[in-house]
Amino acid sequence: MTGRTRTVRCRTVWGVLIEVEIEDLNEFVTPAAVLEQRLVRVNGGTYVYKYVSQAEGKRDPRRYDLLDNEIRAGTRLGQSFGAYPAELACLMAYNIDAVEPFVLLREYIGVPLAGPAARFTDAERRQCERALFRALHLTSQAGVVHGAVTADALRWDNGRVQLVDFESAERVGEARRAGRVAANRSPEQLAGTGLVDAHDDVWGAAVLIRRLHLGPSADAQADRRHDPERLRGLLDPVFGNAAEHRPTPAELLSRLHGDNHLPPYDDPYAVFARGREMFQFVGRGKNGGAAVSTEDPKPVRKRRMFPFLSALLLVSATIVMTAVLG
Missing domain, CATH: 3.30.200.20 (Phosphorylase Kinase; domain 1)
Incomplete structure (x- = not known):
């Protein structure tokens, strides 16, 4: 190939x-x-x-x-x-x-985290903590839960972290999926009860951070009373609370003195809502003032009825593609 x-x-x-x-x-x-x-x-x-x-x-x-x-x-x-x-x-x-x-x-940055993490200095571990919660701050803002926050799903590049492989991802507000046993999943995720919450990934991040500090033995140490004081101060609010009461990624970033500012953000639902409002306004004019349904239809596969128009749009999109994927 x-x-x-x-x-x-x-x-x-x-x-x-x-x-x-x-x-x-x-x-x-x-x-x-x-x-x-x-x-x-x-x-x-x-x-x-x-x-x-x-x-x-x-x-x-x-x-x-x-x-x-x-x-x-x-x-x-x-x-x-x-x-x-x-x-x-x-x-x-x-x-x-x-x-x-x-x-x-x-293309992803760097290399899988597990390799370099074994040689981390204390300063690098703290840098990784901040970068990890920064990534989760971004996903939570967009209403996405990664669902499998482990060292395997993170890339490391000289102090930068990238979260990849969203194969277990869910959207905030959806029903949690039962029967999933991915590593580092929260108790609520493992039980498959309630609704997906951005705090679910915070649990996974806490498990990972504890492992970065204590090594593989952290998995066998359910009793966290002997963990380093700094680690307990950071993670106890995560492990000791139900999902809705856990600290947010932004709050944990603040505790770590990390960057919790967000890049320019657009709520896709708000963008679509503006389009629906315009559609409804135009539709009322065409229908003598009668309201037009703006309910989102379910996507269906349809046979193209206007192949020439589709081809024209495809040519236009191909030109745009150079800018998008260039």
Whole structure:
């Protein structure tokens, strides 16, 4: 497969259909990913191509759900931040309807955290703590819960952290999914009760931070009374409270004197609401003042009735694509 070049259709995080030429480079592996991955080149840039092959999809149909989680999280994050934060994996495009559905993500930074973390100085551990809660501050702002915050899902690059592999991600406010046993999940997540809460990831981060300080033995030490005082002061409010009473990532960042400012943020729901209001206003004029339904329809696959228009839009989107994926 290496060196192969092909043209594929996919959509941006805003749903715009584009056409890109992908050159395969080599296999790519990250410890937290279940899905197959390749490194590819698009418009001179390197990207992570994550996909479900026909063979693996047939063997384990749950892989399609993992890819769907990645897409739902990535589109939400991409729609939320105009200046996209480097602390999070960045979804650039996807195709869920292909025979082998896929996503394209910007190339990750650094290396998996587990390797360098074993050699961390105390200063680097604190730097990692701040960077981790910074990443979770961003996801919580966008209403996304990663769902598997472990060292395997983090990249480290000279003091910078990036959270990747959103295959277990959920949206805040959705019903928690039962039966998931991913590492570092909160008690509420393991039980599959209640609604997804941004505090769920705080629990996972606390487990990870404790492990960074105490090593693998931390997993076997349920009694935290003998933990270092600083560690207890930081993490006891997390472990000692139900989800709704745990500190937020922003609060923990403040305790660590980290950066809790947010990049420019757009609420996608507010953007769509403005569009619906305009649609309703125009619709009332066309219908003699009668209200027009603005309820979001369920997405369905439809046969294209205007192929020429679709082709024209595709050409336009391909031009735009150069700026998006360049």
